[in-house]
Amino acid sequence: MTLMLVIGLSLVAASAALVLRSFSLAGAERRRTLDQIAAYGFRGASPAAADTHDVRGTLEELATATGERALARVEGLRRGEKGLRELLNTAGLYRTSVASFVGARILILAAASVLVVLLALTGGIDLRLVLGGSMLLLMAWHLPNVWVQRKARLRLERIDREVPELVDLLVTTVEGGVGFSAGLQLASRSIEGPLGQELRLSLREQTLGLTPEEALRNLSLRVDSPATRAFTQALVQGESLGVSIGTILRDLAADMRKRRRQSAEERAQKTPTKILFPLIALILPAMFIVTLGPVLMEALDFLSSS
Structure with missing residues (x-):
């Protein structure tokens, strides 16, 4: 049964x-x-x-x-x-x-x-x-x-990993004289995976009549991750305040690199805690059996013979 x-x-x-x-x-x-x-x-x-x-x-x-x-x-x-x-x-x-x-x-x-x-x-x-x-x-x-x-x-985790690459690509295209919308189109064709899919969906929304700010807000609603929220909020606030898009993207790229480094450090600090249970449950018992097993068997043989 x-x-x-x-x-x-x-x-x-x-x-x-x-x-x-x-x-x-x-x-x-x-x-x-x-x-x-x-x-x-x-x-x-x-x-x-x-x-x-x-x-x-x-x-x-x-x-x-x-x-x-x-x-x-x-x-x-x-x-x-x-x-x-x-x-x-x-x-x-x-x-x-x-x-x-x-x-x-x-x-x-x-x-x-x-x-x-x-x-x-x-x-x-x-x-x-x-x-x-x-x-x-x-x-x-x-x-x-x-x-x-x-x-x-x-x-969402994969999109978070791909957002810094998107920001670096946009910095390169915008500083090279390409407009932001054209840079997004280039990025959507260059980036594969879910982030490229979301970018193409945002560009399609703009062709249907939405403003770039509205399309970015919809992107933030669809992809509720820290990196995407930071990316969309920085661009929307920069557009509303009239700040240069190149300056926004450079600051955002620096922030993304800092965020990625902090995330890597956080994962490294969590590693000892994650390996604690496998160490106690799997590795240490095997080590004790290999190292102490022969000693215990000899001790039991000695006690039984005496």
């Missing part, structure tokens, strides 16, 4: 990971192929209608329909809809709707429930099944949310 529960937990975790990966990587191969075609001066044809009705599309449609019904009927889910949308945006899942994400959680929970029922029918109901089934259902419901939170945290 314990082996079946372990296998069930592994299957549910794998199914949750596959469903969430289908949302985050939906159409990635197709977009990559179309980009390669566009690089030669041609535009790829629109995908056939039959291609959209694959297994992934069916799962997405089922999850969206399930999530919409749940949001319409459950008040608690509706109250957390705004926060969940912000969390998905922070994780970079702009194409994933709140309804589809909630529906995916419900479908994973339903699959886990079916698995628990099958285990109960085949092996009977006992305490281990009740405890293991409860743990399985809790994992099935909370695992997608934990995955998105972890993805958002890692994305």
Whole structure:
């Protein structure tokens, strides 16, 4: 029974990971192929209608329909809809709707429930099944949310590491005679990853009619990290006060380098605390066994012989 529960937990975790990966990587191969075609001066044809009705599309449609019904009927889910949308945006899942994400959680929970029922029918109901089934259902419901939170945290940390590179690039372009907006466009094409994605989104907002200050404020709201807040606040305040953008960027670059050095020193100071538990739980017992084991065995042999 314990082996079946372990296998069930592994299957549910794998199914949750596959469903969430289908949302985050939906159409990635197709977009990559179309980009390669566009690089030669041609535009790829629109995908056939039959291609959209694959297994992934069916799962997405089922999850969206399930999530919409749940949001319409459950008040608690509706109250957390705004926060969940912000969390998905922070994780970079702009194409994933709140309804589809909630529906995916419900479908994973339903699959886990079916698995628990099958285990109960085949092996009977006992305490281990009740405890293991409860743990399985809790994992099935909370695992997608934990995955998105972890993805958002890692994305913010990566953006924080890339902001100093962005500031240095903007200093170089602005002091070379390029305007700030043109410098942002160059930076958005040069920087890969989530920061480049957010910059391109801000530039797209400006083309739709927003002012640069409004686009920067929206960037700060989407990416709520210390480095991004410092970057956007310095630029917005400098624009409102009429300070030269070159001066702002030079001061900001110095501040970013200082911030990066302080962050590295802070991580270095936390290292002894982090290695304390592995040292006590894993390394020291092995050292004691290797060094004191032979001595204790000889002492026991001597006492037993005497």
